[in-house]
Amino acid sequence: MSDRIPTQLNRRTALKTAAGAGVLALAGCLSSDIETADMRIGAPWEASPDPLDGGSMLRRLGVTEALVGVDYDANPAPELATDWERRDERRWQFTLREDVTFHDGDSLDAAAAVESLERTLESAAFAALPIEGVEATDDATVIVETETPFSPLPAHLSRNEAVILNPATFDEDGSVSEPVSTGPFAVDSFESAGGLSCTRHAAYHGDEPAIESVRYERVEDDQTRRMKLEGGELEMARILPRRAIDALESADGIDVYTPEIPRIRFLTFDTTSAPFDDERVRRAANYAMDLESLTESVLEGVDDPAVGPFSTDVTEWANPDLDGYGHDPERARGLLSDAGWSADPGQDGVRTRDGEPLEIEIPTFDARSLPLIAKVLQSDLSAVGFDVDVRTIEYNAMLEQVSQGSFDAYLTSWGTLYYPDPDRLAELFHSEEATLHHGYENETVDTLLEEARKLTSRRARKDRYYEIQSIVLEESPVAFLTNYTTVVATQTDVNGYEPHPVESRYGLESITVGDE
Structure with missing residues (x-):
């Protein structure tokens, strides 16, 4: 990319650069008293010890690293590999960084990296990728061979599942209960309710962090996270409610960050069963939804309507020529009539076809304002003749429901560049x-x-991805609803924090707390 991705801050707070890490002694075992932590972070996710089983928090907190990282322009960047090159169409060479030490004191070499990657390649997370094998040709060189030419390989090797762990610490069955990697922080202990304590890795290959210890607390309720921050129990609180932004910005001692990240909210239609097996009905639903009103009301004007899977404010992979549908209820009604769904005033405005009402069910789950959004969509769709039943259920229950057979539509949210490639x-x-x-x-x-x-x-790749975005917008297997802005707040004595564009890391190694 040629342009740096903009990082949006609040209206009164500019990013503060780190004041310098300094050289600090390695902290001892972290006390159970939360007040001893140098950096206390609250977010809604559970910290899992295995990167193949929801272990993304390890990456964000700086415990794990991969061959490839993601820079602040959302591009693949060196991490444990200093560079890589495509030796031929199917073979890639990665050169390891020198003098890298695992948290337990073992040295990282290509053999250890290969053994760790082999576990990743055997996992369900990488099952669909055309990666044929990985080998070490010397202590510092890893070769990855693909079944077919595969340009997104470096981006996929930046994923949370591809982090490098010390294979000597794997359990007998290959699982991981005590993750040992190479990042600036090492796991001290996993705690009840999904929490995690870390201490600074004294032998880290990069700049030594100024923070001596990190305590991560899983706090599922967003208002509770806010109160813990305001009460001085956290230095950083993530995924805060949009309605709290103004109050947080005006509060003393708190800085607020509102960066747009590559995530969207969207409706997924079942294109194989009525009524959404008809493209006209899917397009009608798009025209019925007033996304401008939606984002200005329940989303507090923080998020923008989406016109595709990527935002042009975040990445150049977004097709800049997409216009979206716009709010046009009359056009929606006309498309429904063309599809055979006629208005029936005797049924409270619900359209019918062959005596059957236009009834749909939309399940969703309680996260990222989705239930509130679902209620707005229910009203918009009802206005053009749909009878909409909205159900808020557990995320896994929703996935099980829609995977078992025909459904109508479900409302969800995805990160669209959680690895930095439009693949x-x-x-x-x-x-x-x-x-x-x-x-x-x-x-x-x-x-x-x-x-x-x-x-x-x-x-050439960009041209193809632009065309894909145009086609799926027209045929609408999903309805793109909103882009996504995350809300993060810190104490004002947290210096050097810069929101990462894909949230793969919090950059704790660059942060100081207090007057250091």
Whole structure:
């Protein structure tokens, strides 16, 4: 990328740069008293010890590292590999950083990296990727071979599941209960309710962090996170409610950050069963929804309407020529009539076809304002003739429901660049690789996705991804609703924090707390 991704702050707070790490002694075992932590962080997610089983918090807190990282322009960047090159169409060479030490004192070499990666490649998370094998050709060189030319490989190796762990610490069955990696912080202990304590890794290969210890607390309720921050129990609180932004910004001693990140909220339609097997009905739903009003009301004007899977404010992979649908209820009604759904004033405005009402059910789950959004969509869709039943259930229950057979639509939220490459679109729209349950099949989209994986030219890849975005906007296997702005607040004595564009890391190694 040529342009740096903008980081939005509050209206009165500018980013403060770190005052210098200094050289501090390694902290001892962390006390059970939360007041002893140098950096206390609250967020809604559980900290898991295994990167293959929800261990993303380890990466964010700086415990784990991968061969490839993600820079602040949302591009693949060196991490444990100093560089990489494509030796031929199917072979990639990664050169390891020198003098890297695991948290237990063992040295990182290519053999350890390969053994760790082999575990990753055998996992369900990497099952769909065309990676044939990985080998160490000397102590500092890792070769990855793919079955077919695969340009997104470095981006996939930046994923949380691909972090490098010391294989000597794997349990007998290959699982991980005590993660030992190479990051600036080492796990001290996992705590009840999904918490985690870490201490500074004295032998870290990069700049030594100024923070001596980190205490992560899982706090599921967003208002509780806010109160803990305001009460001085946390130095950082993440995923705070939008309605709290103004109050937090005006509060003494608190800085607020509101960066847009590559995440969207969207409706997924079942394109294989009525009524959404008809493209006209899917398009009608898009025209019925007033996204401008939605974002200004329940989302407090913080998020913007989405027109595609990526925002042009976040990444150049976003097609800049997409216009979106706009709010046009009359056009929605006309499309429903064209699809055979006629208005029936005798049924409270609910349209019918062949004597059957236009009834739909939309399940969602309680996160990222989705239940509030669902109520707005219910009103908008009802206004053009849908009878909408909204249900808020557990996330896993929702996935189980929509994977068992036909459904109508479900409301969810995804990070669209959680690894820094638009190959993520294959997981949304490829007829065989999509993990969404829309049943959508388009040969042109499949071909474009497969071609884009093989090409080396960024411009050629971009052209194909732009075309894919245009097609799926038109055919609407999903309805793009909103982009996503996250809300993070810190104590004002937290210096050097810069929101990461894909949230893969909190950058704790660059932060100081207090007057250091």
